[in-house]
Each structure stands twice: as structure tokens, then as C-alpha cells.
Amino acid sequence: MAAPRTTQCAGSPFRREVATVARGLNFTLTTNVGDLDLFGEIADGGSYEDLQSHSMTIRVFGIECRCLSLEHLIAVKRAAGRPKDLEVIAELEAILEERSHNKNA
Numbered sequence: 001m002a003a004p005r006t007t008q009c010a011g012s013p014f015r016r017e018v019a020t021v022a023r024g025l026n027f028t029l030t031t032n033v034g035d036l037d038l039f040g041e042i043a044d045g046g047s048y049e050d051l052q053s054h055s056m057t058i059r060v061f062g063i064e065c066r067c068l069s070l071e072h073l074i075a076v077k078r079a080a081g082r083p084k085d086l087e088v089i090a091e092l093e094a095i096l097e098e099r100s101h102n103k104n105a
Contacts, residue, residue: 044079045072070096 021027025040041047054072057064068076074092077085 042076042080045076070099 027038029036029038039048042051045051051068051072052066055066055068058067059065070092074089074096077089077092
């Protein structure tokens with residue numbers, strides 16, 4: 001599968017340049033494979049540095065990325081309290097339960 005192409009950022013074209021990223025904190029990108037949120041800080045979760053101890057490294061399209069643990073992702077989504085975050089919590093908890101079940105099997 002080819003790497004996703006960025007089509008827009010918050011309604012305007014996203015320029016993949018160091019200066020663009022340096023000027024921003026959080027980005028919501030629309031790509032050809034779905035939406036992607038890039039956060040430098042999460043409300044009630046802290047800064048990137050604060051969240052590193054609650055994250056893991058994953059490989060996406062050949063690039064190493066930091067990703068919050070499932071447990072911490074659920075916690076920050078619950079703390080954010082936005083409808084779009086609350087809607088996904090049940091699904092994330094089901095994934096967490098399935099993972100736990102598979103570990104114990």
C-alpha cells in the first residue's frame with residue numbers, strides 16, 4: 001500500500017514543510033485513506049513530552065511514529081468529552097477487552 005497523500009488541513013491545503021509544522025501545534029489532516037490527527041498537545045493530557053511515557057512506537061507506511069497506548073487514548077478521549085471522542089470510546093474499550101482476552105488465552 002502506498003503512503004497516504006495529504007489533501008487538506010482544516011479546510012485549506014496543507015504544505016508539508018518544516019515551517020508549517022513549526023508554526024502549528026495540532027493538525028487535523030484529511031488524506032486519501034482517512035482523517036489523521038497530529039497533536040503536539042492534548043487537552044487534559046498534556047504536551048508531547050508529558051504523553052511520551054504513555055505511548056509506544058509503531059511503524060506506519062515504513063515510518064516510525066509514536067502512538068498513545070490504547071488505555072491512555074481512552075482516558076484522554078473521555079477527558080476531552082467531545083461527542084466525536086465519546087462516540088468511539090465503546091469501540092476502543094471493546095478492542096482493549098479483546099486484546100486482554102487474547103493475552104489470557
